[in-house]
Amino acid sequence: MAASEILLPVTDYDLAATLDSGQAFRWHRVKDEWHGVIGRHHVRLNQVPEGIHARASHLVEDWDFLHEFLQTRTDIAAVLGTFPVDKPMSDAIAACRGLRLLRQDPWECLASFILSSTKQIVQIRQIVALLCERFGEQLGTEGASHPALRIYAFPTAERIAAASEAELRACKMGFRAKGLLRAAREIAEGRLDLEGVRKLDYAGARTELMKLHGVGGKIADCVLLFAYGFDSAFPVDVWIERALQELYFPRRRASDKRLRKFADTHFGPHAGYAQQYLFHYMRMKAK
């Protein structure tokens, strides 16, 4: 039945931690509500005792897109049950129980993480917001008279492919414009099929994404984890490197190679989930 609001009855779901854990860059909190765009849906979410309450700015026939994005059907207890039983992991779980992995659109996720290179989360947000304002389709008409309230879809690969590198650089993305433009063209001109990547195994999918200029192992793993649901992907950035070093090798300094190998073997079949818990735990401790 079509409605503009719905209750998603989920437990063990920390909406704030999930939307603010560096996976997605377009969500912002207004009072107790999270505003965001999923595809062409503008939605507002808030955590209530019974689960997550969602409101859309339009009538929605099928809310499955929201279940999919938020991964409400994931059995989080089963995932946590596969984590290694050690002090760092149990501390991380205690610190952010209810943290989830999202399931994002591959293009939006890929583009966002190409822009994330050597940027901090606040800056990535700014760049992505500018990109959407300038190249994304405006959704609805609420903000027609009020620029600050305008809502935009994430720009399509085709639209980005039609932009110039200079126009993209004007969104403050610097040298990342080249990588974004080239990726958009690969997709728009049919040389890269992001849907086809779903059919590959983890190693094959990673190799495929890493062919793109500006996409190394870390960014490929972010996309594989946050958009494709490859739970074994374990993005290693400086935060995670520090976390592994401090939490698991406090006495002796471990090489990058050693840490990488540890990451690939220690955390089990849902290593990506474990990574997200460690990442969020370290960010919370740093604040």
Place this chain on the structure above:
DNA sequence: CGCCAGGATTGAA
């Protein structure tokens, strides 16, 4: 291996 690529933020002068 070591350098470089922008721009926001932080803290010193």
Place this chain on the structure above:
DNA sequence: TTCAATCATGGC
């Protein structure tokens, strides 16, 4: 107020 250090990933 200005200015310099810091941040952090991939290509070469």
